[in-house]
Amino acid sequence: MKPYIFITRKLPENVISKLDNRYTISMWDKEDVPVPRQRLLDEAQKADALLTMLSDSIDEEVIKAGSNLKVIANLAVGFDNIDLAAATEHGIAVCNTPDVLTDTTADLTFGLLMATARRLVEAAEFVKEGKWQSWSPLLLAGHDIHHKTIGIVGMGKIGETVAKRATGFDMEILYHNRTRKPEVEEAIGAQYVSFDELVKRSDFIVCLTPLTHETRNLFTADVFASMKRSAIFINASRGPVVDEEALLAALKNNTIAGAGLDVFTIEPISADHPLLTLPNVVALPHIGSSSVETRETMMELCLENIDKVLTGNDPITVVNKDWKLQLSH
Known part of the structure; x- marks a missing residue:
């Protein structure tokens, strides 16, 4: 079976199509409505990777639900929506999108x-x-x-x-x-x-x-x-x-x-x-990085980080640099 990626908001098909042949990818199908909490928990249970938005609360409950979860890629520089300590404890890489925005x-x-x-x-x-x-x-x-x-x-x-x-x-x-x-x-x-x-x-x-x-x-x-x-x-x-x-x-x-x-x-x-x-x-409605060019670059960086982790490589922009330590225990 192909590794499974869940994306918590609808992204353009041209961005995600590059990984279609190697992964099973599912998206929440709304552009302007957050993924419901129960759907997020259900998807976390089967996902190898989550591509998340700053508006998603990726707390300990979500992380514990993700028994197969290896990487969370956040579409933002900030990551205060993610329980970093819980992710590190479970050996999950947390990635963000610095510099490009x-x-x-x-x-x-x-x-x-x-x-x-x-x-x-x-x-x-x-x-x-x-x-x-x-x-x-x-x-x-x-x-x-x-x-x-x-x-x-x-x-x-x-x-x-x-x-x-x-x-x-x-x-x-x-x-x-x-x-x-x-x-x-x-x-x-x-x-x-x-x-x-x-x-x-x-x-x-x-x-x-x-x-x-x-x-x-x-x-x-x-x-x-x-x-x-x-x-x-x-x-x-x-x-x-x-x-x-x-x-x-x-x-x-x-x-x-x-x-x-x-x-x-x-x-x-x-x-x-x-x-x-x-x-x-x-x-303004939190549009700091919202240009077409930059947002697409951010999406591509998230997917690249996910691809790196799921193929056994180091992600490009990882936040919790000690995430791998838990994998050796």
Whole structure:
């Protein structure tokens, strides 16, 4: 029998057809609806490999159900939806898709910053709704981006690439990261500062940090209160790094000037969420890496990782590098 791969969301046939002759492949047939929990558990029981989405909870129950499971390939850089310890304990490789989405996500992040600062979404709707009756000096006046200070929280590959974009706008670049990046400082003139200093000095605070125990609720009411009243907060990392109630209050009270959000604590966000009622919020449906070219490259990398593991080779981008240790016991 051919090894069995289950994919938790419908992917283009041209992407998966390359492996059709060597594997039995099944997909959840909906593009915009998550696979039901019971179906996921049932598929895990017979699968040799799972190709998962960030919205799938691959917890210990799913992993224990997968008695034949050898690899989980997550269609994302992040992997906080997967119980990494349980996967490692069961000798299952967990793979992600770093690097291939760096430029695309940096483009979206900087685009979100620009849209929020210059009120582009609000202005486009203003025209479409027939509200544009005349020109006036401060009609939908936003905030300049050029020559301002950008503070990047989380200077990984995406953070570095956003910083490169900022050099084209002659911005002062501050960053805070678990580890200092001297090579980035030298290459683009970025300045390493404490988290508190970054928050106080920056005109634009861009969050690109991964979700960990340390970063959960990193942005609290006290943090927003420390920002400039003209500051704009951008989050393109993970929703739970922000206390959303504190962010809502800061925006309502004009503690900060605006927010551009590609991620939320609970996704998809409800249409009646109070954040969506505010004119100084630009909200996107978690599309950081969503270009046709990049998403197809991510899918291909997931399938390549699966193929490598199922043919007895090392995957290209493995997260739990000690997964093989359990196989020898």
